Amino acid sequence: MKVLVSSCLLGENVRYDGGNSSITTDSSFTFSQKEIFMDVICDNQVYSFCPEVSGGLETPRVVAELISANKPFKVETIEEEDVTIPFLIGAKNALDTCVEEDIKVALLKSKSPSCGNINIYDGTFSNTLIEGQGLTARLLEENGIKVFNETQLEDLIKFIESN
Numbered sequence: 613m614k615v616l617v618s619s620c621l622l623g624e625n626v627r628y629d630g631g632n633s634s635i636t637t638d639s640s641f642t643f644s645q646k647e648i649f650m651d652v653i654c655d656n657q658v659y660s661f662c663p664e665v666s667g668g669l670e671t672p673r674v675v676a677e678l679i680s681a682n683k684p685f686k687v688e689t690i691e692e693e694d695v696t697i698p699f700l701i702g703a704k705n706a707l708d709t710c711v712e713e714d715i716k717v718a719l720l721k722s723k724s725p726s727c728g729n730i731n732i733y734d735g736t737f738s739n740t741l742i743e744g745q746g747l748t749a750r751l752l753e754e755n756g757i758k759v760f761n762e763t764q765l766e767d768l769i770k771f772i773e774s775n
């Protein structure tokens with residue numbers, strides 16, 4: 613099955629801080645979880661995608677949070693620069709890729725203002741999580757693409773096996 617995957621989860625250095633969120637090197641993941649991740653990667657057609665880079669932002673870049681997670685959306689850096697447009701372009705580019713390639717499921721990085729599918733930071737840059745979706749996760753789900761994060765690998769496998 614075709615799966616869109618956040619580039620940072622695959623070890624690409626596209627995070628705002630110039631690093632990555634590689635599951636295989638993260639000690640907070642168990643050996644079993646890493647095995648499941650590798651199964652997903654090896655048994656499926658993976659499309660690596662970083663919405664923020666696709667939207668035109670540089671790496672590294674100043675950390676940003678969703679100031680408004682509902683319409684009208686607003687994303688600002690900690691330096692109060694409005695970066696809403698590149699975030700929206702990145703989300704649209706992700707959706708376009710899914711439509712063009714007929715991708716029905718995505719594995720996206722949790723908590724990100726682009727990729728988070730359940731929780732996001734609250735816009736105060738105080739490390740406070742709230743319920744909500746990043747702009748890419750939201751746009752994909754609004755268009756019928758199922759989104760999982762890296763803590764939902766078992767659910768992702770079940771989805772792949774039943775589709």
Ligand code: SF4
Nearest residue numbers: 618620662721724727
């Ligand atoms: S936008 Fe998504 S893929 Fe890109 S670094 Fe952030 S979490 Fe990873």
